[in-house]
Amino acid sequence: MSVHIMRAGRANFQGETKFRAAPEEMRSAYESYEAYFSTYAVDEENHIINHTVIGGLFPNWTGSVQPRYYQLSGDRLILSTAPIGTNPTNKTIVTLVWERMK
Numbered sequence: 251m252s253v254h255i256m257r258a259g260r261a262n263f264q265g266e267t268k269f270r271a272a273p274e275e276m277r278s279a280y281e282s283y284e285a286y287f288s289t290y291a292v293d294e295e296n297h298i299i300n301h302t303v304i305g306g307l308f309p310n311w312t313g314s315v316q317p318r319y320y321q322l323s324g325d326r327l328i329l330s331t332a333p334i335g336t337n338p339t340n341k342t343i344v345t346l347v348w349e350r351m352k
Contacts, residue, residue: 251290251301255346257282286311297321299329325350 260282263271271279286306292299299318303311321328327348333341 252287253285255284280307283307286316288316325352 261275261278263275263279265271268276268279284307286301286303286308288301288303288306290299290301297320299320301316301318303314303316305312317332318329319332320330327350328345329348330343330345333343335341
């Protein structure tokens with residue numbers, strides 16, 4: 251599988267090449283885009299899809315397993331991460347909702 255998620259309205263770089271972009275431009279581009287590709291296995295009993303990452307924007311994920319909890323509801327597939335972060339009282343859960351087009 252492959253996923254690419256991009257924030258709407260991303261600013262263009264001032265120059266014509268990404269290799270000479272200003273550090274602020276690079277940071278903004280990195281922070282407004284997510285992408286990875288993986289194999290996956292479905293654990294139906296626990297409602298988890300385990301993505302074994304082959305490569306992506308965040309190099310630390312390469313070779314790791316990224317679990318996604320899933321829920322099917324009609325034409326919707328809801329995917330959620332496990333709680334993210336080191337602060338025990340303030341963790342983030344990322345949720346994506348995919349809807350089948352008719």
